[in-house]
Amino acid sequence: xxxxxxxxxxxxxxxxxxxxxxxxxxxxxxxxxxxxxxxxxxxxxxxxxxxxxxxxxxxxxxxxxxxxxxxxxxxxxxxxxxxxxxxxxxxxxxxxxxxxxxxxxxxxxxxxxxxxxxxxxxxxxxxxxxxx
Amino acid sequence: xxxxxxxxxxxxxxxxxxxxxxxxxxxxxxxxxxxxxxxxxxxxxxxxxxxxxxxxxxxxxxxxxxxxxxxxxxxxxxxxxxxxxxxxxxxxxxxxxxxxxxxxxxxxxxxxxxxxxxxxxxxxxxxxxxxx
DNA sequence: ATTGCACACGTTATAGCATAACGCAATTGA
DNA sequence: TCAATTGCGTTATGCTATAACGTGTGCAAT
Numbered sequence: 001x002x003x004x005x006x007x008x009x010x011x012x013x014x015x016x017x018x019x020x021x022x023x024x025x026x027x028x029x030x031x032x033x034x035x036x037x038x039x040x041x042x043x044x045x046x047x048x049x050x051x052x053x054x055x056x057x058x059x060x061x062x063x064x065x066x067x068x069x070x071x072x073x074x075x076x077x078x079x080x081x082x083x084x085x086x087x088x089x090x091x092x093x094x095x096x097x098x099x100x101x102x103x104x105x106x107x108x109x110x111x112x113x114x115x116x117x118x119x120x121x122x123x124x125x126x127x128x129x130x131x132x
Numbered sequence: 133x134x135x136x137x138x139x140x141x142x143x144x145x146x147x148x149x150x151x152x153x154x155x156x157x158x159x160x161x162x163x164x165x166x167x168x169x170x171x172x173x174x175x176x177x178x179x180x181x182x183x184x185x186x187x188x189x190x191x192x193x194x195x196x197x198x199x200x201x202x203x204x205x206x207x208x209x210x211x212x213x214x215x216x217x218x219x220x221x222x223x224x225x226x227x228x229x230x231x232x233x234x235x236x237x238x239x240x241x242x243x244x245x246x247x248x249x250x251x252x253x254x255x256x257x258x259x260x261x262x263x264x
Numbered sequence: 265a266t267t268g269c270a271c272a273c274g275t276t277a278t279a280g281c282a283t284a285a286c287g288c289a290a291t292t293g294a
Numbered sequence: 295t296c297a298a299t300t301g302c303g304t305t306a307t308g309c310t311a312t313a314a315c316g317t318g319t320g321c322a323a324t
Contacts, residue, residue: 061194062252085246096240104233112226113260114217120194120254128245
């Protein structure tokens with residue numbers, strides 16, 4: 001997909017995510033946008049839905065949060081499966097793409113005649129800076 | 133970890149999960165155990181916490197649900213990283229272990245000096261039986 | 265120009281997931 | 295016996311996500 005023009009709400013949400021140092025929950029985003037007129041969760045969720053569709057934002061399932069894609073200007077859907085390392089101490093996220101992992105996983109699902117739609121790989125732990 | 137004796141609540145929760153054909157949410161488990169005296173979510177969550185610790189139950193992050201481990205009698209923590217294929221139509225879950233995937237992912241986190249604690253791999257899609 | 269459609273938006277309400285904080289009872293081990 | 299630990303029950307609360315309704319705007323087909 002190539003990214004259409006963002007609406008005002010989408011741009012506001014994306015901007016907050018891009019400037020954040022760590023993934024944000026929808027409600028945290030909402031709070032950051034109250035001054036811009038945001039009032040209800042749905043305003044955030046609707047924007048996020050589109051941003052996910054455009055491939056400029058990722059959802060981190062294991063922490064119910066959202067993060068801007070590390071490859072600005074590109075559609076992350078084109079990178080194959082994305083893996084994330086999430087620091088549980090500072091929240092920092094590292095994004096990673098590995099074709100071998102893709103290949104193994106897709107080979108397996110294929111052998112099961114399973115038709116994959118969306119794949120999540122998330123590694124929670126401690127980043128270098130936060131390690132004791 | 134080797135599994136200590138389960139308490140009554142843990143056994144009830146585990147039993148419900150083992151007999152289920154698909155992952156269950158904590159609240160669904162609660163409803164199934166009302167007749168056994170369960171009243172509050174915490175009774176379920178506390179049992180689940182232990183069952184996860186014992187390695188006899190998995191949490192599926194992407195659907196906020198829980199499933200009994202496919203390897204009864206063993207501690208799933210010993211199998212390395214576990215991947216799940218989750219059918220979005222019928223709910224069925226297939227469990228999978230692949231050392232090559234483990235190896236690639238762990239090699240990568242190592243190169244990042246990232247210390248992994250818990251890894252999630254979940255593939256949502258359609259199982260063979262549910263495919264059109 | 266008018267009609268119809270698609271889409272984004274705003275609002276209220278509600279559903280679904282998870283934990284905090286309190287107190288009690290049973291068990292264990294010093 | 296005493297203290298520490300663990301499990302349990304209950305109430306209350308907080309966080310995450312969506313349903314349902316209505317409004318406005320832009321645009322294309324007639």
